[in-house]
Amino acid sequence: MADHHEVLVIGGGNAGISLAARLRRYKVADIGLIEPRTTHYFQPLFSHIGGGAARMGEATREQARVMPRGIEWIRGEAADIRPEENAVLLADGRRIGYGQLVVCPGLQKDWDGIPGLAGAMASAQVTSNYDPAMPEKTWGLVRSLRSGTAIFTQPPGPATCVDVGQKIAYMACDYWREYGVLRDIRVVLVVPTPTVFGIEDVDAVLRAKIAEYGIELHTSTSLAGVDAARRTVTLAGPDGTRELSFDLLHVVPPQSAPDWLKGTPLPAAGDASGFVEVDPESLRHRRYANVWSLGDAAATLNYKSGGALRKQVKVLARNLAAVARGSEPRERYNHYGVCPIALTRHTLLFAEFDHQYRPMPTVPWMDLAKERRWAWVLDRWIFPQVYWRLILKGRA
Structure with a gap:
């Protein structure tokens, strides 16, 4: 050969x-x-x-x-x-x-796995931080939105750091609150799981943050379709399907x-x-x-x-x-698995767990599943340097 x-x-x-x-x-x-x-x-x-x-x-x-x-x-x-x-x-x-x-x-990102999603990615109101071409587009949408509806979704099934898709929802809310427009924005978070994450202690922190921001949480629900022209999504949940209009849509695509x-x-x-x-x-x-x-x-x-x-x-x-x-x-x-979730643009928690979502802390005497400033510094500034x-x- x-x-x-x-x-x-x-x-x-x-x-x-x-x-x-x-x-x-x-x-x-x-x-x-x-x-x-x-x-x-x-x-x-x-x-x-x-x-x-x-x-x-x-x-x-x-x-x-x-x-x-x-x-x-x-x-x-x-x-x-x-x-x-x-x-x-x-x-x-x-x-x-x-x-x-x-x-x-x-x-691979299966953009065609949801009807209408692949075409919608080129529209002005739809974005995904899972595409290298779009994080800056996401920031432009977050920065310019002053009222309306913002929808953030996660897919069922395997995906890379799927719960990190919540990061942008919380960071966006923190930005909108800082600039006094959060009360004018309906924020919808869609997750396919029965709870927002799946670990009791982490769920408690996230539920508190969701309540603080006034986020509308839809559990056991998935994105079933996108109509970019009408700026609507179809959500499939335990009670059937429903349609919502949006002014900003951030999607974690299905993956395989x-x-x-x-x-x-x-x-x-x-x-x-x-x-x-x-x-x-x-x-x-x-x-x-x-x-x-x-x-x-x-x-x-x-x-x-x-x-x-x-x-x-x-x-x-x-x-x-x-x-x-x-x-x-x-x-x-x-x-071992770990998921860093930013709760504001300056704080973050680390969820560490095994394949059965049982806590698996690397530092047993310190609960990393709490909102901490230093954890954000670690994720934002230290880890990139460690990586490179x-x-x-x-x-x-």
Whole structure:
């Protein structure tokens, strides 16, 4: 095979870059990384940008600047995986062989999954911080709204940091309150879950903030359609459907594994979601011993977030390095997940939990699920620097 790497990584986001960098630190020599994009984003800052508390330049780097030294960047798009042949096919026809494969392409945004949503994204009143082109549009909408109805929605099913979609609702309300217009704005928050988050202590904090802002909360409800021309949404809830007009609509889109990945042998038989079938603790494929996966595209049990990914990277890198030495993988991921939720443009809480939404605090003697100023400083100012300077270099 003309192109072959001992370790081949699909995906140059947080997962792929930080894993490759850590593997280099573990003296794994021959690493190839498949990634078509030329721009790399630190997506947790998108909410702060949408709330007017950060600039897009802080969340953006050229992909070439974050690629670890000593690896080959394969600039192309994965189109198929043939595990029986130990090969990956690219969209341009190239064929790349591997000794060990790591699959971490992230999720795709299914804008067409909700009737009318894809077309509505180009309209002046609709936005999403989940699209790198739109956080600044979000801030423009928040800044200019002085009256009317603002609707913020979350989708059912798996999504990257799905509850972070609430961040912009609270930050927007804080801004509108500061400028004395919140009382003239009907704010609607739509979540698919029975409670606003799912952990009792976190729910209590969020309910108090929702009451403080006067937000109209719709639980067990999902966005079922968007009519951009009429500026209306259809919401589907326990009592059927209802239509609401809006002046600002922020959407977290439905998400799924990439379509090309769904068609490979790596998902479990009969699993239409397309997530890679791995042992959720070792992160090794259940049927192909030289295939691994982590991050959003892996069929793990945890809440999908960057905090969860950081722990997965350490586990997978150590397990893969052990296999390269001829040993058995012994590291286990503990299903940790974390969600930072800004409650104002200056305060934030951290929800830490396992795959069953049981609290899993990293600092047991301090309850991080409380509104704190220093937590916001950590999320807004410290974490971005940790990401660019340490995580992407395999050091955190």
